[in-house]
Amino acid sequence: MRVVVQRVAEAAVRVEGAVVGEVGKGFLVLFCAEGGDTDEDARFLARKVANLRVFTDDAGKMNLSLKDVGGGALVVSQFTLAAQWRNGNRPGFSLAAEPAEGERLYLLFRDALAAEGIPVATGLFGASMAVSLVNQGPVTILMDTRDPR
Incomplete structure (x- = not known):
């Protein structure tokens, strides 16, 4: 399971021009379930994202979590x-x-x-979406449950 976490001042997702999810200060979380991923x-990733200390404290250090700053997440x-x-130039997926398992795990992560x-706000699973964001920092973290680091 992979997530890309971006610290944002704001982010929104639109489907056919209509906003379906938005967040102010917080995270934009891009979520991907892979075959074999578990509940x-x-x-685990939800706990890590909620407690990821990448917001600056009064001393200017990245020392505060989403919980600490009262931020939200757009997933x-x-x-x-x-x-x-x-291999080649056309990626494989x-x-x-x-799709059914991916959506189930996506909703489980959200919950x-x-x-x-x-x-938590969300996009629309399986839809073609337009995502906009103002990345602060920029701060972007890739988290992968299969990464041994």
Whole structure:
């Protein structure tokens, strides 16, 4: 399971021109479930995202979490994070979870993040979306449950 977390001043997602989710100060979280990912992966990442200390404190150090600053999260599904790109020029997406399982894990991640006390907005699973953001820093963190680091 992969997420890309971007610290934002604001972010929004539109479907056919209509805003379906938006957030002020907080995170834009791009979410991708891959085949073999588990419920525990989703819960683990939700805990890590909620407690990720990348907001600056009074001393100017990245020392505060989303919880500490009262921020929200805009969670957007993005199966293309599972892209296989090394061979050829057209990426393959066969590592992404099947759509029904991907959506189930996406919703589980959303709910687990909300259970951490984070206000959560979402995109529309499976839709073609237009995502806008004002990235602060910029701060962008890639989290992958299969990464041994």
